[in-house]
Amino acid sequence: MTRILSRHWFVPVFSSVIAIFSIGYISPAPVFDTRYRETDALLCWCLLMPVMFVSCYRPASCRKILFRTCLLSCLGIWICERIVPKDERFLLLYLHPLRAMGGALAGAIEFLLLIGILKIAFSETGDSERLQSMGVPRIVARAMMVEARFWRRTGRWSGDRAGRLFAARRKDQGK
Structure with a gap:
């Protein structure tokens, strides 16, 4: 104490x-x-x-x-x-x-700090060590990396689904 x-x-x-x-x-x-x-x-x-x-x-x-x-x-x-x-x-x-x-x-x-941190977190090669070197606590850095990975996967999944939907519509309109 x-x-x-x-x-x-x-x-x-x-x-x-x-x-x-x-x-x-x-x-x-x-x-x-x-x-x-x-x-x-x-x-x-x-x-x-x-x-x-x-x-x-x-x-x-x-x-x-x-x-x-x-x-x-x-x-x-x-x-x-x-x-x-x-x-x-x-x-x-x-x-x-x-x-x-x-x-x-x-x-x-x-706001500028947040943008910088999010760029690191959402980059393809983002790692929690870079965030920790900026002063972000380890558990917060890891949580940010997990969240960034989730949003990247969600974006890929929804982008793939949207791409297939638009491709199907283009085929229907072409007929």
Whole structure:
């Protein structure tokens, strides 16, 4: 258990930060100054969470670090929009377009990654080792290869049946 916690300390530490932050928001007597609720939420969700995540998991490449912190910050803006009352929002009005652009960029990058992975999976020489080298878990890579094999066989079967059907129709029309 301690081995798992030493590798994944982000979850319990950030959960306790959120618990403390939530108690301050829910309590009848305001623990935090209401003027700074939005700033507190933004600092907690958009700065503290990505920094703690990156310091815990330390992705190998700089590109991964930037991508993950950008996504976590966009998630933080979205969460802040849900927990900060509308009459107390000031900074969030200016950050909302950034969240939308970050979400669109993340969607585009994920779509391109999906296309690349599907090209590997559905190629005639597709193998799960190439998918695993891209960071896809072994069981997911194998499941993708089984699914790709199924769709290739289904396509061949339906293509053969459709080809025979169209050939029979052409013969009937020619008579």
